[in-house]
Amino acid sequence: MIYLDNSATTPIDEAVVDAMLPWLRDGYGNASSQYGLGRAARVAIEDARSSVAECLGAHPAEIIFTSGGTESNNAIIKSCVGPSGLARRVLHGATEHHAIIHPCQDVEALGIRRHEIPVDTRGVVDLDALAALDAPSSLVCVMAANNETGVLQPLSAIREVCKGALLHTDAVQAFGKIPLNLTALGVDFATVSAHKIHGPKGVGAMFIRKGIDFKAHQTGGSQERNRRAGTEPTALIVGMAAAAKRAVDAIEERSAHCRRLTTLARERIAASIPNVRFNCVAELGLPTIVNISFTDAEHLDGEAILQLLDLNGVAASNGSACVSGTMQPSHVLVAMGRPAAEARAAVRLSVSYRTTEEEIISAVAILANIIREMRVITHN
Ligand SMILES: Cc1ncc(COP(=O)(O)O)c(C=O)c1O
Known part of the structure; x- marks a missing residue:
C-alpha cells in the first residue's frame, strides 16, 4: 500500500x-x-x-x-x-x-x-x-x-x-x-x-x-x-x-524531504493529467500536502477516484463527505470559489518523512491512469 x-x-x-x-x-x-x-x-x-x-x-x-x-x-x-x-x-x-x-x-x-x-x-x-x-x-x-x-x-x-x-x-x-x-x-x-x-x-x-x-x-x-x-x-x-x-x-530535514516529494508530485501531475488545478500554490502551503481538482469535474466522480486509487493500492482522500448517499462538495474548496462539481472531486495527497520518491512516482502514474480512463468512459 x-x-x-x-x-x-x-x-x-x-x-x-x-x-x-x-x-x-x-x-x-x-x-x-x-x-x-x-x-x-x-x-x-x-x-x-x-x-x-x-x-x-x-x-x-x-x-x-x-x-x-x-x-x-x-x-x-x-x-x-x-x-x-x-x-x-x-x-x-x-x-x-x-x-x-x-x-x-x-x-x-x-x-x-x-x-x-x-x-x-x-x-x-x-x-x-x-x-x-x-x-x-x-x-x-x-x-x-x-x-x-x-x-x-x-x-x-x-x-x-x-x-x-x-x-x-x-x-x-x-x-x-x-x-x-x-x-x-x-x-x-x-x-x-x-x-x-x-x-x-x-x-x-x-x-x-x-x-x-x-x-x-x-x-x-x-x-x-x-x-x-x-x-x-x-x-x-x-x-x-x-x-x-x-x-x-527534525523539522528542517523532514520538511525539506516532504517539500521535495510534493514538488515532484506537482511536476508529475502537471505533466500527466490535463485540466488539473492545484488548490494551493506551493509557497503558501505546508510542505506535506498537494490538493488538486479538475476543471472538467462534471465528468468525474470524486468518490470513484478514491475507490479506484484504493483498489490500486493508494490511500488518499479529499474533503468531501458522503451525506445520505450523495457526495457533498468540500466546504474548503467552495469557500475558495471553486464550482461545486470541482469541489466534489478533489484529491489530496499528503506525505510524511517516511514517504519515498518511488511511492510518489507510482501513485501519480496510477492517478493519471484513473483520470484518463474515467474521462474516456464519461466522454463516450
Ligand atoms: C485542522 C484540524 N483540526 C482538528 C482536527 C481534529 O483532531 P483530532 O483527530 O485529534 O481530534 C483535525 C484532524 O483531522 C484537523 O486536521
Whole structure:
C-alpha cells in the first residue's frame, strides 16, 4: 500500500511506542496519588508538558493535555464564548476544520453571534473582511494550516488586525511541519494533536495563554490545574511528547524531504493529467500536502477516484463527505470559489518523512491512469 493520507493520520513511530510501553505496562499509577507509583507518573507527565511547551514556544503552565484536536477546539470555543464567558461573539475562517465550525454553530444555537471570515481564491483569510467585522470582545478562530489544501494563514497579520480580540489557532496540521512559536505569534489559544505527527491517537493539547481566566469545559476533578478533569493517560501523554520532540528536532530535514516529494508530485501531475488545478500554490502551503481538482469535474466522480486509487493500492482522500448517499462538495474548496462539481472531486495527497520518491512516482502514474480512463468512459 502507498500511504498518502498523512494529514488524516500518521503511523506511530517505533521510538514513540518504546517510550510509551513502560507507562502502559508498569507505570500505571494515578498521577494524582501520593505514593511512589503515582509520583512517578506525575513526574513523567510534567516532563512531557515541559517538552511539548518547548516545542510550541510556550510555558509549561500554558499546556493542558486533552484527548486530541477535536476536544481541544470544543473546550476553547465552548468555555470562552457565552453570555458569562470571555467573549460574546465568535468569528471563524470559512475554511476551518469541522472541529471548529461545529462547536461555533453549537454556541450560535445558544444565542451567540457567529460570523464567518471569507477567504480569497487562494484560501487565505481576507484581512479587510476581518477588520470590517470589528473583532473586539470576540473569539477569533483561524487555523494555522488547512487540513485539505495545506494553505497557511498569516497569523501575525491577523493578530495585528484583531488586537482587542481573543485569538485561537487550530494548529493541528501545522504542528511539527512548520516552526511554531505561540508566544511570538501572540495567540491566546492553540490546539495540537499527537496522531498527526507519528504519535498515538486519543491525545492532544490546548495552549491557553498565561493570565487567561479559563473555565474548564469538563468538570469532575482538579486535574490539569482545574482546566480539564479526568485521570491523565500517562502513556499517551508521554507518547505525544516523544512524537513532538522527534518532529520538532527534525523539522528542517523532514520538511525539506516532504517539500521535495510534493514538488515532484506537482511536476508529475502537471505533466500527466490535463485540466488539473492545484488548490494551493506551493509557497503558501505546508510542505506535506498537494490538493488538486479538475476543471472538467462534471465528468468525474470524486468518490470513484478514491475507490479506484484504493483498489490500486493508494490511500488518499479529499474533503468531501458522503451525506445520505450523495457526495457533498468540500466546504474548503467552495469557500475558495471553486464550482461545486470541482469541489466534489478533489484529491489530496499528503506525505510524511517516511514517504519515498518511488511511492510518489507510482501513485501519480496510477492517478493519471484513473483520470484518463474515467474521462474516456464519461466522454463516450
Ligand atoms: C485542522 C484540524 N483540526 C482538528 C482536527 C481534529 O483532531 P483530532 O483527530 O485529534 O481530534 C483535525 C484532524 O483531522 C484537523 O486536521
